[in-house]
Amino acid sequence: MAEPDSRRVTLEDVARVAGVSSQTVSRVVNDHPYVSDDTRRRVQDAIRKLGYRPNRAARSLATQRSCMLGIVTYGIDHYGPAQMVTNVEQTAKARGYGVTLSTIQTLTPAEVCAAIDALGGSVVDGLVLITPVVGLRTADVMALCGDIPFVQIDTNLGAKLPSVVIDQHYGSRLATQHLLDLGHRRLCEISGPLYWHGALARHRSWIETLDAAGLEPGPHVEGDWTAASGYHAARQLLAQRASFTALVVGNDQMALGAIRALREHGLRVPQDVSVVGFDDIPEAAYFEPPLTTVRQNFAALGEQSVEYLVALIDNRNTPIHQRVLYPQLIVRQSTCPPCE
Amino acid sequence: MAEPDSRRVTLEDVARVAGVSSQTVSRVVNDHPYVSDDTRRRVQDAIRKLGYRPNRAARSLATQRSCMLGIVTYGIDHYGPAQMVTNVEQTAKARGYGVTLSTIQTLTPAEVCAAIDALGGSVVDGLVLITPVVGLRTADVMALCGDIPFVQIDTNLGAKLPSVVIDQHYGSRLATQHLLDLGHRRLCEISGPLYWHGALARHRSWIETLDAAGLEPGPHVEGDWTAASGYHAARQLLAQRASFTALVVGNDQMALGAIRALREHGLRVPQDVSVVGFDDIPEAAYFEPPLTTVRQNFAALGEQSVEYLVALIDNRNTPIHQRVLYPQLIVRQSTCPPCE
DNA sequence: TGCTATGATGTTAGCGCTAGCAATTGACGA
DNA sequence: TCGTCAATTGCTAGCGCTAACATCATAGCA
Numbered sequence: 187m188a189e190p191d192s193r194r195v196t197l198e199d200v201a202r203v204a205g206v207s208s209q210t211v212s213r214v215v216n217d218h219p220y221v222s223d224d225t226r227r228r229v230q231d232a233i234r235k236l237g238y239r240p241n242r243a244a245r246s247l248a249t250q251r252s253c254m255l256g257i258v259t260y261g262i263d264h265y266g267p268a269q270m271v272t273n274v275e276q277t278a279k280a281r282g283y284g285v286t287l288s289t290i291q292t293l294t295p296a297e298v299c300a301a302i303d304a305l306g307g308s309v310v311d312g313l314v315l316i317t318p319v320v321g322l323r324t325a326d327v328m329a330l331c332g333d334i335p336f337v338q339i340d341t342n343l344g345a346k347l348p349s350v351v352i353d354q355h356y357g358s359r360l361a362t363q364h365l366l367d368l369g370h371r372r373l374c375e376i377s378g379p380l381y382w383h384g385a386l387a388r389h390r391s392w393i394e395t396l397d398a399a400g401l402e403p404g405p406h407v408e409g410d411w412t413a414a415s416g417y418h419a420a421r422q423l424l425a426q427r428a429s430f431t432a433l434v435v436g437n438d439q440m441a442l443g444a445i446r447a448l449r450e451h452g453l454r455v456p457q458d459v460s461v462v463g464f465d466d467i468p469e470a471a472y473f474e475p476p477l478t479t480v481r482q483n484f485a486a487l488g489e490q491s492v493e494y495l496v497a498l499i500d501n502r503n504t505p506i507h508q509r510v511l512y513p514q515l516i517v518r519q520s521t522c523p524p525c526e
Numbered sequence: 527m528a529e530p531d532s533r534r535v536t537l538e539d540v541a542r543v544a545g546v547s548s549q550t551v552s553r554v555v556n557d558h559p560y561v562s563d564d565t566r567r568r569v570q571d572a573i574r575k576l577g578y579r580p581n582r583a584a585r586s587l588a589t590q591r592s593c594m595l596g597i598v599t600y601g602i603d604h605y606g607p608a609q610m611v612t613n614v615e616q617t618a619k620a621r622g623y624g625v626t627l628s629t630i631q632t633l634t635p636a637e638v639c640a641a642i643d644a645l646g647g648s649v650v651d652g653l654v655l656i657t658p659v660v661g662l663r664t665a666d667v668m669a670l671c672g673d674i675p676f677v678q679i680d681t682n683l684g685a686k687l688p689s690v691v692i693d694q695h696y697g698s699r700l701a702t703q704h705l706l707d708l709g710h711r712r713l714c715e716i717s718g719p720l721y722w723h724g725a726l727a728r729h730r731s732w733i734e735t736l737d738a739a740g741l742e743p744g745p746h747v748e749g750d751w752t753a754a755s756g757y758h759a760a761r762q763l764l765a766q767r768a769s770f771t772a773l774v775v776g777n778d779q780m781a782l783g784a785i786r787a788l789r790e791h792g793l794r795v796p797q798d799v800s801v802v803g804f805d806d807i808p809e810a811a812y813f814e815p816p817l818t819t820v821r822q823n824f825a826a827l828g829e830q831s832v833e834y835l836v837a838l839i840d841n842r843n844t845p846i847h848q849r850v851l852y853p854q855l856i857v858r859q860s861t862c863p864p865c866e
Numbered sequence: 867t868g869c870t871a872t873g874a875t876g877t878t879a880g881c882g883c884t885a886g887c888a889a890t891t892g893a894c895g896a
Numbered sequence: 897t898c899g900t901c902a903a904t905t906g907c908t909a910g911c912g913c914t915a916a917c918a919t920c921a922t923a924g925c926a
Contacts (some may be wrong), residue, residue: 193914194673195915196911196912196913197912197913198912206875206876206912207875207876207877208876208912208914209875209876209877209913209914209915210874210875211877212913213914214875215913216914219873220872220873220874220875221873221874221875222873222874222875225874237672239646239672240572240912240913241587241649241911241912242583242649242912243583243584243586243587243592243887243911243913244583244587244881244910244911244914245650245912245913245914246583246881246913247581247583247584247587247880247881247882247883247911247912247913247914248880248881248912248913248914248915249881249913249914250881250914252583254626257627261611261612262602262608262611262612263605263608263609265603268602268603268608269603271602271627272602272603272629274600275627275628275629276629276631279629281877283645284626284627284628284645285625285626285627285628286594286624286625286626286627286631287597287611287615287625287626287627288615288619288624288625289612289615289616289619291616304619304624305624306579309582309583319732319812332577332579333534341568345854402910412808413808413809413811413812414808414811414812416812417812439808439809440914442812442813443593443808443809443812445812445814446812446816449814452898468752468753468754468779469753469779469783469809471753471754472753472754472756472757472782472783472786473782473786474785474786474789474813474814475812534882536881536882537882537883537884538882546905546906547905547906547907548882548883548884548906549883549884549885549905549906549907550904550905551907552883552884553884553904555883556884559903560902560903560904560905561903561905562902562903562904562905564903565905579883580882580883581882581883583881583882583883584881584882584883584884584911585882585883585884586883586911587882587883587884587910587911587912587913588882588885588910588911589883589884589885590911617890711882778883808879843912858897
């Protein structure tokens, strides 16, 4: 068993026990060549015996790198961010990086800046920014990150910073076009908060797609991603006597709330109103009715952003670009042709 | 603007610009007394001008503390853990601690140990272990954590380690008793994986409560927390021609899947079968029908564990105990008296 | 035999920061 | 006048580790 000393075990302690210099121990720990098998074994024995664990702070200080990535994200109690964080962490671990978290509650540029700052002060080799808020200035982000490499996830399409995004324009067109193809002509929308890139892009694309089809967009209400807000948004639409046969909803949770409101109002889904969601959360297939939705590959988002970030860390000259992923329409029973 | 030097800005640089010693700058940065207002202002100006940010690694090395907590948790794509991680992070931030994450995929004791080890090697002042798996030996945990203070969340009730738990026994009794009070006599259960403390506790309490009422428990199927598994579990119960009027389900997502299976089988909820879930996820109130469920206060769990952990860090002699939280039954439309 | 190449180790000098003490100044009471 | 004290600042020595160089065998070759 490890000696339960009050002081932590250091390289020096191991060196003394193994009868070598601390430098040699360091070489063994870091898998350097030029250590004889015999010495290596003696050192490893000593390490095990003493329960030695390298001190990361000291190593960071000496090497100028920490093997830590920082993640700045809005509350991970949402499905999307939780997925991304999980995948970022997993991918990072596979590449030898740990992960430090800094979450933000209200998605204002100021709070985002504070969160980045909190991590920037710490030792991280790179930053993953899951900050889907509109109004975050490119210059601000660059200034805050300083010379720390970073990758943005879920920012606006076309941003001139290292980023990985899902084409929400495309996704929203998929959803709206699907409804148009079914024959719907009167559509309403419940969007996410429009200060989110994704929500805004989906909203705009909804209008554009209708426009291209020569249709007038019906009323639009803004929710906050929760089922509760979807419920209230739908009630609001119904209260203002909007007449529609199809509803595009900004995410699956809000769609759930909307469906409940519709049903309480005596409307059947999909016979009276077709509903499309976004994300394809694992529960969507078990909604009543199972939800047609636009699937986002959050896993790929997390993985690719880490890959890109690690490339940036290893080689500062990695070209800056934006990688774009495309969502996929999953058709289930919540959509059908309008019955009139 | 900050001088975009290749080297990072150090205390020394600030000291030079401000015309003081590096020690004085350190005092300003750390809010020590005995710095004149004039000097303080000059130093702060220099800090701003140079864009100085203290190097955490160096500070950790010098002070022997990192102001970092480690979180070991199973995949945060589940609702409960995501909630806990969020709240741990928030509370930690409020107390001046950052948070480092280490997630585990398969909840085996071996993987848990690996995750703890990964963090233990890093510099953290304390560990939050969200490791609800049965079979994790107390001795192993203590050995791995070494002299790093830790708090376990969601471990077994009665564990002799610092921990904060929700009394799942109590919660399960609430759910089952609610159904008994409504007049149900034939109950089935879909539980979570029984190698999870919570799932096991709920399962046992389900049996005990029925026992106390002189009733034989109906069939029980184990799911994996997902809606899909709930769906398949319910189909399995129906396939074996189990006759029941009420169903206790290990979490809300599985309840959603189960309800869908029941409906597909021509059974109405709650008229034919009452269903109770666990957790009270934000969507539960919008299920069809709105779900009766046992609410877990994950936020409190996260907060209290950090408070406890910080107390342990500040004072190693803080008494070891287990704090117990109690869940709450939320009655909605998915339960009603059996109609026969 | 000398002379280089190379493997295997030790020595030294920091990385950026802070604790602890020393030094300096001015104010105040004895 | 001197000693004492508090306020303010600087100096020095590490924290535990690694990069870079220095050292010293030993082997291989002319």
